[in-house]
Amino acid sequence: MTVRVRGLHVRLGGRPVLRDVSLEVPAGSWTAVIGPNGAGKSTLLRAVLGVLPSDGEITVAGADLAALKPRQRARLVAYAPQSPNLPVGMTVFDYTLLGRSPYIPHLGRESVHDRAVVAEVLDRLDLTGLAGRPLDHLSGGEKQRVVLARALAQQTSVLLLDEPTTALDIGHQQQVMELVDQLRLSDELTVVTTIHDLTLAGQYADDLVLISGGRVAAAGTPGEVLSREAIEEHFGARVRVTPGPDGRPLLSLERP
Amino acid sequence: MTGATGNVPRDERGRGLAERGAHGRLRVLPLGVALGLLAASLLAGVLVGAADLPVAGVVKALVDRVPFVHVDSGLSTVETNVLFELRVPRVLMAALVGGLLALAGAGYQGVFRNPLADPYLLGAAAGAGVGATLVIVVMPGNPEYGVPLAAFAGAVLGVVMAYVLGHTAAQGNGAATLVLAGVAVSSFLAAVQTFLQQMKAEELQRIFSWILGGVGSADWHQLALVGPYALVSTVVLLVHGRLLDVLSVGDEEAASLGLSAPRVRLTVLVAASLATACAVAVSGLIGFVGIVVPHAVRRLAGGSYRVVLPLSLLGGAAFLEVTDLVARTVIAPGELPLGVVTAFVGGPFFVAVLRASRRQVEA
Numbered sequence: 001m002t003v004r005v006r007g008l009h010v011r012l013g014g015r016p017v018l019r020d021v022s023l024e025v026p027a028g029s030w031t032a033v034i035g036p037n038g039a040g041k042s043t044l045l046r047a048v049l050g051v052l053p054s055d056g057e058i059t060v061a062g063a064d065l066a067a068l069k070p071r072q073r074a075r076l077v078a079y080a081p082q083s084p085n086l087p088v089g090m091t092v093f094d095y096t097l098l099g100r101s102p103y104i105p106h107l108g109r110e111s112v113h114d115r116a117v118v119a120e121v122l123d124r125l126d127l128t129g130l131a132g133r134p135l136d137h138l139s140g141g142e143k144q145r146v147v148l149a150r151a152l153a154q155q156t157s158v159l160l161l162d163e164p165t166t167a168l169d170i171g172h173q174q175q176v177m178e179l180v181d182q183l184r185l186s187d188e189l190t191v192v193t194t195i196h197d198l199t200l201a202g203q204y205a206d207d208l209v210l211i212s213g214g215r216v217a218a219a220g221t222p223g224e225v226l227s228r229e230a231i232e233e234h235f236g237a238r239v240r241v242t243p244g245p246d247g248r249p250l251l252s253l254e255r256p
Numbered sequence: 257m258t259g260a261t262g263n264v265p266r267d268e269r270g271r272g273l274a275e276r277g278a279h280g281r282l283r284v285l286p287l288g289v290a291l292g293l294l295a296a297s298l299l300a301g302v303l304v305g306a307a308d309l310p311v312a313g314v315v316k317a318l319v320d321r322v323p324f325v326h327v328d329s330g331l332s333t334v335e336t337n338v339l340f341e342l343r344v345p346r347v348l349m350a351a352l353v354g355g356l357l358a359l360a361g362a363g364y365q366g367v368f369r370n371p372l373a374d375p376y377l378l379g380a381a382a383g384a385g386v387g388a389t390l391v392i393v394v395m396p397g398n399p400e401y402g403v404p405l406a407a408f409a410g411a412v413l414g415v416v417m418a419y420v421l422g423h424t425a426a427q428g429n430g431a432a433t434l435v436l437a438g439v440a441v442s443s444f445l446a447a448v449q450t451f452l453q454q455m456k457a458e459e460l461q462r463i464f465s466w467i468l469g470g471v472g473s474a475d476w477h478q479l480a481l482v483g484p485y486a487l488v489s490t491v492v493l494l495v496h497g498r499l500l501d502v503l504s505v506g507d508e509e510a511a512s513l514g515l516s517a518p519r520v521r522l523t524v525l526v527a528a529s530l531a532t533a534c535a536v537a538v539s540g541l542i543g544f545v546g547i548v549v550p551h552a553v554r555r556l557a558g559g560s561y562r563v564v565l566p567l568s569l570l571g572g573a574a575f576l577e578v579t580d581l582v583a584r585t586v587i588a589p590g591e592l593p594l595g596v597v598t599a600f601v602g603g604p605f606f607v608a609v610l611r612a613s614r615r616q617v618e619a
Contacts, residue, residue: 051511074514081512087504089559094501101502102514107495154513 001061001157002027008056010047017043019214030191032205036235039211041194045160049079074102078151082162086135092146093131099153121152141172161193177204199251202226222248286557290570297577301347306589307338349474350580351573354545356535358572361546362564363493363528366500367521368431375532375546378438382445383414384536388466389449393456408537415529417441468593469540482534492527497562544598549575552609
């Protein structure tokens with residue numbers, strides 16, 4: 001489903017964080033939101049999620065998100081935060097089951113179907129062996145997969161991932177990104193991630209949106225957005241941009 | 257998304273997995289153990305006491321009360337009166353108070369996402385203290401049910417004050433602000449209570465004996481008084497187990513799962529505070545139960561609130577039952593204040609639970 005944001009303004013504690021942000025994420029595509037620290041990337045994701053008060057229009061497949069009830073919204077958009085709260089002692093299975101919450105009556109209990117969905121998701125993410133393991137006994141890579149599992153259990157068509165690869169080594173970064181890409185293709189998910197690693201963003205995303213100072217500074221394909229000049233201007237970094245074997249840009253730092 | 261449902265849900269495997277990973281469900285063994293402990297402690301509570309009632313007679317007299325069953329207990333009228341007017345109400349009251357406090361504690365811990373939260377966190381204890389002290393000071397002699405009623409009102413008032421203060425101080429309803437408001441209200445009310453009791457120092461003995469807690473004065477009327485509130489708050493708390501589990505990932509993530517955290521928090525707080533007020537009204541201030549019992553349950557049976565809430569109710573009832581038994585037998589015919597004994601019995605009990613659960617983890 002297409003995600004469309006028009007004229008989004010967000011103020012946090014009286015301070016404007018996002019100003020007149022507009023972007024469009026076509027159904028089934030992957031858009032990476034990049035930008036320097038404090039530019040408002042996470043805020044953008046949380047505004048789209050609907051947990052922050054904002055002005056402007058956010059629609060998913062034409063439906064106004066602000067007009068939906070929280071449970072309906074949670075069946076359309078799933079979210080994996082940058083630093084999730086992982087309750088101590090909760091098992092992987094129970095944590096993933098939380099993703100079924102939008103489908104379970106408030107005071108009711110989960111159905112056999114809900115449990116089957118969770119089992120299915122754990123199987124796809126290769127987590128079945130860890131189902132009974134408490135969250136605090138997992139490695140960083142496993143935790144990231146479990147958070148993804150909870151989001152997938154929501155069975156939404158839009159997936160918002162805030163920095164899914166922070167604190168992961170290069171092997172696990174590749175693993176998570178490949179996994180998200182596979183899921184996107186097989187389930188026709190629309191994916192929006194914030195991400196710091198610009199090369200990684202350029203490798204996986206269809207489109208990049210560069211946020212700087214609360215505004216959209218550039219948007220387009222990785223080749224269009226990741227220019228030496230733009231990175232110097234918005235990140236204050238000197239890099240060499242070279243096209244990789246598949247044409248996607250590769251960044252390397254230049255020493256002065 | 258089609259993938260997760262595209263393959264026909266393999267319910268068989270879902271169930272198999274559920275068996276292994278399902279700490280979220282209350283299972284038969286822990287429930288059976290908790291019920292067994294409660295039944296045993298209730299029976300012990302009825303059998304042991306100052307008046308030496310024959311065991312067989314007591315059992316027969318209890319069975320006789322079951323509808324359509326008639327057994328001759330062989331107890332004298334005095335003995336029957338001791339059993340049904342003193343011991344049974346006291347035993348039921350101890351179980352009720354213990355269950356309510358442990359359940360309320362578990363609820364508070366879920367709301368504040370902190371295992372150290374206790375049912376008195378928001379000023380219920382200090383408020384009840386003011387209420388009870390006020391009645392004792394103002395109404396000399398025997399104020400009948402004035403003390404429990406005033407304590408109940410005071411407890412509710414304390415929590416309401418903390419909630420309103422916390423709510424207006426911070427525009428949102430952050431849990432941390434609420435706790436701070438609770439601390440402020442508690443200190444303020446404790447000061448009021450001290451002031452009241454200093455004005456009438458000759459009543460200190462009565463005030464302190466109320467504060468230290470006990471269920472020695474329990475009767476059927478008191479039980480009937482708090483029964484309805486206790487029932488409502490218990491039911492409300494028990495059905496919120498799953499939502500408290502969702503709340504454990506924090507407000508924002510709970511919102512992303514379609515749950516309004518402030519609403520759940522308010523409902524659980526109201527129910528838990530009502531439960532606390534009931535307990536405080538009829539038993540004074542009994543600490544420890546609200547923290548230790550849920551924590552022990554968590555250690556032994558898992559952290560999901562769907563397990564912690566019901567097992568805390570049963571475990572708290574059994575725990576306070578045993579504690580009351582100790583309170584009225586150790587220095588018989590005298591009685592120890594219940595609040596003192598909970599800490600005395602609870603300390604070693606807690607160490608034992610910690611050791612047992614550590615062994616379980618290592619094994």
